[in-house]
Every structure is written in structure tokens, then in C-alpha cells.
Amino acid sequence: MATAERPFHLVVFGASGFTGQFVTEEVAREQVDPERSSRLPWAVAGRSWEKLQRVLERAALKLGRPTLSSEVGIIICDIANPASLEEMAKQATVVLNCVGPYRFYGEPVIKACIENGASCIDISGEPQFLELMQWKYHEKAAEKGVYIIGSSGFDSIPADLGVIYTRNKMNGTLTAVESFLTVHSGPEGLSFHDGTWKSAIYGFGDQNSLKKLRHASNLKPVPFVGPKLKRRWPISYCRELKSYSIPFMGSDVSVVRRTQRYLYENLEESPVQYAAYVTVGGITSVIKLMFAGLFFLFFVRFGIGRQLLIKFPWFFSFGYFSKQGPTQKQMDAASFTLTFFGQGYGQGVGTDKNKPNIKICTQVKGPEAGYVATPIAMVQAAVTLLNDASDLPKAGGVFTPGGAFSKTKLIDRLNKHGIEFSVISSSEV
Secondary structure, eight states: OOOSSSOEEEEEETTTSHHHHHHHHHHHHHHTOTTOOSOOOEEEEESOHHHHHHHHHHHHHHHTOTTHHHHSEEEEOOTTOHHHHHHHHHTEEEEEEOOSOHHHHTHHHHHHHHHTTOEEEEOOOOHHHHHHHHHHHHHHHHHHTOEEEOOOBTTBHHHHHHHHHHHHHSSEEEEEEEEEEEEEOOTTOOOEEHHHHHHHHHHHHTHHHHHHHHHHHTOOOOOOOSSOOOOOOSSEEETTTTEEEEEOOSSHHHHHHHHHHHHHHHHOOOOOEEEEEEEEESHHHHHHHHHHHHHHHHHTTSHHHHHHHHHOHHHHTTTSEESSOOOHHHHHHOEEEEEEEEEEEETTOOSSSSOOOEEEEEEEEEEOIIIIIHHHHHHHHHHHHHHOGGGSOSSOEEEOHHHHHTTSSHHHHHHHTTOEEEEEEEEEO
């Protein structure tokens, strides 16, 4: 609850950034949700009072809430000033951190939150940052009883909770899942802000650090049940969706595997193997993507190549990424579908020698991924953290969304807010 010492349930840090402005709007919607049974005192935080005020004024205009600016606190703080981050953390129950790339700017916020008793949620899709934070801060967060939960936007709540939803809906033991992401656009096409592009460039340019981190972690392999899930070719055809697909290069696989490890080691749940793909349409799209991918992977290996990729995002991404980001029309017309194909064993069927005898297909559907679905997922994760305390892991720590929220009502909340989980089919083979 809000107290004199900690007056805000939620603080949106980086509210004047490109994604932060949409997260601000989403918190404002949540504040007046008719299903809310209690007040939601909140604040925005960042370096410039004027910019934060402008974001609140724009949100007030868009939502038809003329008094919004006077209802929301403003906290001035800066990544470069640790004392200001501490002051912010002392005033919040949960900090929603929207300042990326997280590999450069994420750790000081986590440190300040842990040291000052605030929980923290971010929307990072950067496996190296996410895994490093768990390695460095899990025990410290647990000692303080706070929850640090990364990847709580489109990366990677739909995938992570989608696997858990599929497992919960299967009448038996789910052993393996493949997911296929399909992104839909309107007549004006798709566009993303170059902040995501920069994160990808730094991530691919520094893959050796992730390999070293995983080697240093020295984790035992998680066992798998049933036959090993085979990787598809770099380009494969999905008959069920009538589309070619390529491996999904985001954080989903890293996040889901960490969740499955946590559920297996801490809750003794049967682990699920996972692979992620993205559909790319017909053969013409495949050829275009091959050239774009090779181009990107060549340039990202060199310092000067990375500088060029960052300086000219629109050119090198063939128009998909820009410094301006998508227009409102593009966002309104865009959506995503994440389809899961799972297999496993019915109740009473041995998993040692038998082939899997149950198949299940589920979907997660939602609005535009980057700036509509991501704020919804992030804010509902924060609301779950505030309201479902008894269903969270008993001690605090650094968690994936699935690790933190598998026993909570987060999926129900997402369903009510436009990110919809459903079973398409389930059958015995």
C-alpha cells in the first residue's frame, strides 16, 4: 500500500522516452479501470520536468482526462546520478523501467531498487543483460524481499506464459513446444523505433560475452522428457500455417528455458523443451530476409559496421526501423499471433519408451507488439505484483515472467486487456 514513506504504487522511469510514453498512457488507463477496487497512486520519472509534463499533457488529451497531470507525481532522476535513482526507488513500491538499451542503463536501476526495497519490472529483450542480472542480483533481491522481473513486454510474456498456458490446458504431461510468431500489418506496413534496433545490434555484436557468462554459470543441463525436440532448418515450411519460417532471434528461447529450469528445480514441475520461429510468408520474402540477415550479421561484427547500422537504421533495416518509430495509423492496424504446437503424454502413459500421444495447439493474440501489447503486458505484470502477493514465489529474487507469475492471475488480466490466450485444438494421436 502507499505510505508516507513510499507514496507511489508505480513509478514509470523513462516516461518521456518513445516506449515510456505509451507505458504512461497504459498506467493512466489502469488507474481508472472500472474493475479496480482501490486507488493507484503513481508517478513518472526522468531527467526533464518539462518533457515529463508534456507526456502527461499528451496522455491527458488522448484519454480525455484533463486533470491527469495534477493526479500524477513527477520525480526528477538520472541514470548518471545514483543518489537520484535511490530517491526514486524509496518512493515506489514497483518501478517500471523503460530506459534501454538495458545493457548500458539497466543495472543502476536494479541496484537502486534492491538497496531501497522497491521491486522492478523491465521490458528488456536482451538475454545477456537478463541472465547477468539474475546471476549477480538474485540472492541480494531475495534477502531484501523484492522482485526483479525482466522481459515483461512483448519480449517475452506472450511466449513465456503461452508455454505455461499450453501446459495447464493439456490433459497430461507437456514435453515439447514450438511457437510460430506471425506479425500482421495494415496498408501502411510495419515500423519500429530504432531503440529496439540498437539493442539488437549491441546484442549480436557481443555474443561472446553471453557464451562466457553461461559457461561461468556452470548450470547443470535441465533433463528432457520424451524424445528430444529437433531443431528445424534455418528456413523451414510450416504446413499447419502454410508459411515459411525462420528461427526467432529475440529473447523468447532464453527466457522460456530459464523459466522451465526454475519450475523444474524449485517446484519440481516437468520441464518443457521449447523452440521459437517467426513466419515470413512465401519464398520471395524468404529470399529478401536472407539477404537482409546476411547483410546485418556481416556489418554487426565490426565497430565501424555497428556505427553505420546505428546511424542509418531505416536504410539498413529496409525501412522497418526508424528514429521516428511507427505512426498511430500503423500501430492501430498492426497485431500479432503467436501459435504454439505442443506434444506430450496422456495421463498414465509412460514417457520412457512410448511416443508422445497427445498434440495441442494454442494461441496468444494481441494488438501491435512493440508499443501497444508491450505496455499492456508490463502494466498488468506490475498490477499482478501489487495484487497477487500470496501467489508469487515466497522469497523475492530475480525472475522471468513465468517464474514469477505462473501461479498468479496474470493470464486472466491479459485476456481482459486484449492479449488473448486460447486453445485451438487438442487431440490424442
